Amino acid sequence: MKQIARRDKLKIYGDLLSxxxxxxxxxxxxxxxVQVRLNVPFDRLKTYITQLSGLGLIDDENSLKLTEKxxxxxxxxxxxxxxxxxxxxxxQ
Amino acid sequence: xxxxxxxxxxxxYEVISAIICLVLVRFMxxxxxxxxxxxYLGLPLGFGxxxxxxxxxxxxxxxxxxxxxxxxxxQLILRSFAFIFLVVTYYFSRQTADVGRKLWNTTLAxxxxxxxxxxxxxxxxxxALPSYQLTSSFTRVFNLICIIYICxxxxxxxxxxxxxxxxxxxxGYIFLAISQYLLIIxxxxxxxxxxxxxxxxxxxxxxIFLIISCxxxxxxxxxx
Amino acid sequence: MYEVPRxxxxxxxxxxxxxxxxxxxxxxxxxxxxxYLGLPLGFGxxxxxxxxxAIGIILPIHGIGTVxxxxxxxxxxxxxxxxxxxxxxxxxxxFAWIIILSSIIVGLTTWILSLVSAPLMTIGITTSFGIFLxxxxxxxLSYICxxxxxxxxxxxxxTTIWIxxGFILLAISQYSQLIxxxxENYLYGVAFVGGLAAxxxxxxxxxxxxxxxxxxxxxxxxxxxxxxx
Numbered sequence: 001m002k003q004i005a006r007r008d009k010l011k012i013y014g015d016l017l018s019x020x021x022x023x024x025x026x027x028x029x030x031x032x033x034v035q036v037r038l039n040v041p042f043d044r045l046k047t048y049i050t051q052l053s054g055l056g057l058i059d060d061e062n063s064l065k066l067t068e069k070x071x072x073x074x075x076x077x078x079x080x081x082x083x084x085x086x087x088x089x090x091x092q
Numbered sequence: 093x094x095x096x097x098x099x100x101x102x103x104x105y106e107v108i109s110a111i112i113c114l115v116l117v118r119f120m121x122x123x124x125x126x127x128x129x130x131x132y133l134g135l136p137l138g139f140g141x142x143x144x145x146x147x148x149x150x151x152x153x154x155x156x157x158x159x160x161x162x163x164x165x166x167q168l169i170l171r172s173f174a175f176i177f178l179v180v181t182y183y184f185s186r187q188t189a190d191v192g193r194k195l196w197n198t199t200l201a202x203x204x205x206x207x208x209x210x211x212x213x214x215x216x217x218x219x220a221l222p223s224y225q226l227t228s229s230f231t232r233v234f235n236l237i238c239i240i241y242i243c244x245x246x247x248x249x250x251x252x253x254x255x256x257x258x259x260x261x262x263x264g265y266i267f268l269a270i271s272q273y274l275l276i277i278x279x280x281x282x283x284x285x286x287x288x289x290x291x292x293x294x295x296x297x298x299x300i301f302l303i304i305s306c307x308x309x310x311x312x313x314x315x316x
Numbered sequence: 317m318y319e320v321p322r323x324x325x326x327x328x329x330x331x332x333x334x335x336x337x338x339x340x341x342x343x344x345x346x347x348x349x350x351x352y353l354g355l356p357l358g359f360g361x362x363x364x365x366x367x368x369x370a371i372g373i374i375l376p377i378h379g380i381g382t383v384x385x386x387x388x389x390x391x392x393x394x395x396x397x398x399x400x401x402x403x404x405x406x407x408x409x410x411f412a413w414i415i416i417l418s419s420i421i422v423g424l425t426t427w428i429l430s431l432v433s434a435p436l437m438t439i440g441i442t443t444s445f446g447i448f449l450x451x452x453x454x455x456x457l458s459y460i461c462x463x464x465x466x467x468x469x470x471x472x473x474x475t476t477i478w479i480x481x482g483f484i485l486l487a488i489s490q491y492s493q494l495i496x497x498x499x500e501n502y503l504y505g506v507a508f509v510g511g512l513a514a515x516x517x518x519x520x521x522x523x524x525x526x527x528x529x530x531x532x533x534x535x536x537x538x539x540x541x542x543x544x545x
Contacts, residue, residue, distance in 0.1 A: 010127055080126045083119065083308035087135070088246030088261045089185040091127070247481075251474040259469060259477075270488060273510060277495060281505035285498040289491070 011091070012040070013057075014081070016048055017074045020058060021066055029064040099153055105291060106150035112298045113143025119305035131196035134181025139301075141174035165221060168231045169210050175238035176203060182245045225279060232276045239269040257307075264300035267293050319373055325512050326370040332519040333363030339526040351413045354398025361391035382446075383428065389449040389456075390424050392490075396456035399463045450494040457487040478525045485518030 019037050023029045035045050052058045057070035066074065084091050120135040148167045180203070184196050213221065221227075246262040274290035277283050340355040365387035372380035397420075401413045464480040492511030499507075 077126065079309050080122045082257070083305065084123050085255070086257050086261060086304045086308055087120075087123075088242075088249045088258060089123065089132070089135070089182065090249065091123070091185075247477070251477060254472040254474050254477075256469045256472065259465070266484065270491075273488070274495075277492070277506045277510065281499070281507060283495055283499045283505070283507060285495045286507065289495070 012038070012048065013052060014074070014077045016045075016052065017057060017066065017070055018078065020064060021071070021074050024065045031064070102153045103150045106146045106153065109294065109298065110143045110146035110150065112295075112302060113139050113146060116298070116301055116305060117143065119309065122309075129193060130200065131184040131187075131193060132181065133200070134177040134184075134196075138174045138176075138178035138181065141170050141177060145171040145174065161224075162221065164224060165227065166211070168228055169207070172231045172234055172238075173203065173207055175235045179238045179241050182242050186245075228279045229276060232272055232279055236269060236272045236276065239265055239272060243269060260300055260304055264297050264304065267297035267300065271297060322512075323370055323373045325516065326366050326373065329515060329519060330363045330366035330370060332516075332523060333359050333366060336519070336522055336526060337363065339530065342530075349410075350417065351398065351401040351410065353417065354394040354401075358391045358395035358398065361387050361394060365391060385446055385449050386424070386427055389453045390420060392453040392456035392460075393420060396459050399460050446497050447494065450490060450497055454487060454490050454494060457483055457490055461487060475525075475528070478521055482518045482521035482525065485514045485521060489515035489518060 016034070016038055019034055020029065023034060031042075031045065035042050038045060040048070049058065049060060049064070052070070053060050056067060057073055059065050059067050081091060116139045117136045120139050123132040123135065124130075145167050148163065148170065152163055152167065180196070180199050184199075187195065243262050243265045246258075246265060250258045250262060271290045271294040274286040274293065277286035278290060336359045337356045340359050343355065344350075344352040365384045368380060368384040368387065371377075372384065397413070397416055461480050461483045464476070464483060468476040468480060489511045492507040492514065495507045496505065496511070
């Protein structure tokens with residue numbers, strides 16, 4: 001049986017920010033949809049959101065959205081991942 | 093006729109190659125900066141060493157007797173290590189983060205020791221070194237094997253998950269391999285045709301790497 | 317000194333080319349379209365070129381190498397035109413392909429007849445003309461590589477990557493021959509050995525593709541047949 005690669009925190013944070021970025025561009029962010037897409041338990045999702053908020057990457061006061069710093073980070077994150085894919089280097 | 097007949101051209105060529113490599117290092121360090129995983133350090137180290145060999149080649153052409161004849165051996169060692177770093181990076185990129193990190197740290201330590209062991213006889217005077225032609229032929233064959241491994245690795249990644257963006261990197265390395273192959277022909281047969289074309293093809297390879305990097309970080313991508 | 321291994325490699329290459337002709341004729345056999353004739357013709361000419369070279373090693377006939385180089389170049393021209401016309405299935409393109417095919421065959425026949433009758437045969441090929449022919453072959457191969465690579469990028473089928481790689485290896489082989497012809501100061505150098513190795517690996521790639529296409533497909537078909545009630 002193929003072993004599922006364990007995601008590290010960086011990958012989870014990156015994926016969460018990417019999902020939030022996509023969801024905010026559509027309409028209001030629904031946490032359960034984010035949880036399903038990220039594939040983590042709800043309590044852990046809340047922890048990640050608190051941690052990312054503490055880092056100043058997301059704003060969770062009124063509604064959940066990415067800050068300017070978060071947007072910059074996600075752009076860099078996606079660029080680097082794209083670069084690694086183009087270079088033939090897997091990130092797992 | 094030998095490459096020293098075109099001193100000015102060769103210096104300019106090597107300096108430009110070194111600058112391109114330096115620019116590439118700037119991009120290659122980004123995966124490490126993002127992930128902080130030491131197994132991705134091989135990319136900037138590999139391209140950095142490659143750039144250093146080009147800079148050293150330019151210096152050798154400018155001042156052939158400044159450091160003595162051993163500098164050309166140093167250039168060979170540096171280039172081989174550049175390709176080893178790249179091979180090791182590609183090899184460990186397939187491992188999971190934990191295994192990759194541990195193995196990479198051990199490998200890096202071994203490589204540094206090996207580099208110093210090879211480097212010392214070159215800088216210590218009055219140590220008999222093997223013939224340059226023989227050493228250069230062997231190291232170039234070794235470099236070629238390393239690049240072929242990287243070609244196979246990147247091609248495998250592409251075949252496993254075919255995407256238009258991932259096809260260019262194996263071709264970049266294929267051109268680098270052809271350039272090394274032509275340098276072997278030059279080293280053994282002293283063919284000037286091979287030497288000239290090796291220089292041309294090396295730039296094609298470096299241009300491919302540069303385009304890949306620029307497209308990832310600066311240019312508009314599909315769907316933007 | 318190296319005549320025996322060289323003879324063996326040339327004969328092996330010729331056999332591999334002729335085996336490939338057997339597969340390359342299948343698109344024409346199925347569609348009956350002339351534009352697919354270039355594939356078996358190209359690989360067939362390559363096989364003939366290697367056979368002539370092998371004969372030249374056994375019987376030292378002066379100028380036999382010339383015929384082989386010309387044949388090989390024509391073979392790559394055939395292949396390049398086949399790929400060029402493979403994307404244009406119109407009446408005009410069909411007409412153009414027949415004209416080109418006829419011109420190539422007339423050109424090749426005239427060249428061989430002139431070689432046999434004229435004293436050129438005794439002189440052999442001039443270096444610059446030999447280089448020109450090899451450059452022409454290399455240009456054709458580069459075109460084929462780009463064409464097949466573009467097709468691969470469009471379809472993104474993992475099985476289509478091997479054909480451009482096979483042609484790249486043939487191009488490296490031709491390039492090595494070009495270097496050898498341009499320098500003229502060594503006979504059995506690295507360029508020579510490397511060229512032969514690249515050619516053999518390239519042929520192995522083509523054979524692998526043909527095997528996977530026809531035998532794996534048959535095997536799959538066989539399983540399906542067996543599954544039927």
